[in-house]
Amino acid sequence: MDLDWEGKHILAPMVRVGTLPFRLLAAEYGADITYGEELVDHKVIKCIREVNEKLGTIDIIDKKTREVVFRTCEAEKQRVVCQFGTADATRALMASQLLCRDVAAIDLNMGCPKSFSISGGMGAALLSHPETAHDILTTLRRNLEIPVTCKIRLLKTTEATVELAKRLEKTGISAIAVHGRKVADRPRDPAQWDGIANVVSALSIPVIANGDVFEYSDFHRILAATGAASAMTARGACWNVSIFQKGGKSNWEDVKREYLRKCILWDNDIKSTKHTLKQMIMEYSCLEFAEGKAVNKCQSLADLA
Numbered sequence: 001m002d003l004d005w006e007g008k009h010i011l012a013p014m015v016r017v018g019t020l021p022f023r024l025l026a027a028e029y030g031a032d033i034t035y036g037e038e039l040v041d042h043k044v045i046k047c048i049r050e051v052n053e054k055l056g057t058i059d060i061i062d063k064k065t066r067e068v069v070f071r072t073c074e075a076e077k078q079r080v081v082c083q084f085g086t087a088d089a090t091r092a093l094m095a096s097q098l099l100c101r102d103v104a105a106i107d108l109n110m111g112c113p114k115s116f117s118i119s120g121g122m123g124a125a126l127l128s129h130p131e132t133a134h135d136i137l138t139t140l141r142r143n144l145e146i147p148v149t150c151k152i153r154l155l156k157t158t159e160a161t162v163e164l165a166k167r168l169e170k171t172g173i174s175a176i177a178v179h180g181r182k183v184a185d186r187p188r189d190p191a192q193w194d195g196i197a198n199v200v201s202a203l204s205i206p207v208i209a210n211g212d213v214f215e216y217s218d219f220h221r222i223l224a225a226t227g228a229a230s231a232m233t234a235r236g237a238c239w240n241v242s243i244f245q246k247g248g249k250s251n252w253e254d255v256k257r258e259y260l261r262k263c264i265l266w267d268n269d270i271k272s273t274k275h276t277l278k279q280m281i282m283e284y285s286c287l288e289f290a291e292g293k294a295v296n297k298c299q300s301l302a303d304l305a
C-alpha cells in the first residue's frame with residue numbers, strides 16, 4: 001500500500017540524528033512521516049534482523065560486531081522511511097529485503113555530497129549517473145511491495161534538474177524529495193525554493209520540498225512558494241524537534257530532556273545521542289559552556305542522564 005504524501009510535515013533523513021528515539025519524539029510533536037538516517041547498503045547486507053523482546057523493537061544487527069545498524073518498532077511502522085546510500089541495484093535490493101516488512105517506504109539518497117558517498121558512487125554521485133539511479137529504483141519498485149522514493153538536489157540548470165526528475169518519475173517511484181540546493185552550495189546558502197517549484201510544475205507525482213524550514217510557519221510558506229505536496233525539515237528539527245508542533249516550539253530544555261529520556265528507554269547508541277545533543281547545544285548555547293563540556297565527557301547514557 002502506498003503512503004499518502006499530500007500535506008505532510010516530514011522529518012528529513014539525518015545521519016547520526018534520525019535514530020528511533022528522535023523519530024518517535026518528532027512524531028509526538030506532530031511529524032507525519034519520519035525518515036531514518038542514511039544506511040549504507042554494504043553495512044546492512046552484513047546484518048541480520050532480530051526481534052528484541054526486551055525493548056519491543058526490531059533490530060538490524062551486524063552479524064559479527066552485534067552493532068545495531070537500524071532499530072525500529074511497531075509504533076512507527078506506518079510512517080518510518082528507511083533511506084539507503086547505494087550505487088548498486090542488487091545490493092540495494094538485498095539490503096531493502098532485510099527490513100522492508102518493518103518500514104513504510106524505502107528511499108534512495110541521491111544528494112549526499114560527502115566524499116565517502118561520492119567516491120563510492122553513492123549519494124550525489126547518482127545525480128550524474130541517472131542510469132544507475134534508474135536501475136536501482138526500477139529494481140526496488142519491481143521487487144518490493146512498499147513505496148519507493150528518492151531524494152535529490154538541484155542540478156546546475158533548471159532544465160537539467162527537470163529532465164532528471166522526469167526520468168526518475170518514470171521508474172514508478174511514489175514521491176520525490178527535492179533539496180533546494182546544488183551540490184556545491186553550503187548549508188548556509190539560502191535554499192532555492194523556485195528551483196523546487198520548477199520540478200513541481202513538471203511532475204505528476206508528489207514532490208517533497210526541502211530546505212530552510214526553521215519554524216512551523218515555514219512549512220506553509222514553502223508549500224505555498226513551491227506548490228509541493230509536502231515539506232521536509234532537517235536542521236530545524238535537529239535543533240529543536242518540537243518544530244512540528246502547531247502551537248510553536250517547546251522549551252529547548254524540555255525537548256533535550258525528553259530526547260534523552262527516550263534514548264534511555266530505547267537504549268540508543270551513545271555516539272548518536274551525544275552527537276544529537278551537541279547539535280542542539282551548539283545552536284542554542286555553546287559547547288564551551290559547562291553543559292557542552294559535560295556532554296563531551298560522557299561515556300554512557302547514564303552519564304548523560
Ligand SMILES: Cc1cc2nc3c(=O)[nH]c(=O)nc-3n(C[C@H](O)[C@H](O)[C@H](O)COP(=O)(O)O)c2cc1C
Pocket residue numbers: 012013014015017037038083109110111112151179191210211212213232233234235236238
Ligand atoms: C546532521 C545532518 C545529517 C544529514 N544526513 C542526511 C542523510 O543521511 N541523508 C540525506 O539525504 N540528507 C541528509 N542531510 C541533509 C538533509 O536531509 C537536508 O536535505 C538538508 O539539511 C537541507 O534541509 P534543511 O535546510 O532543513 O536543513 C543531513 C543534514 C544534516 C544537518
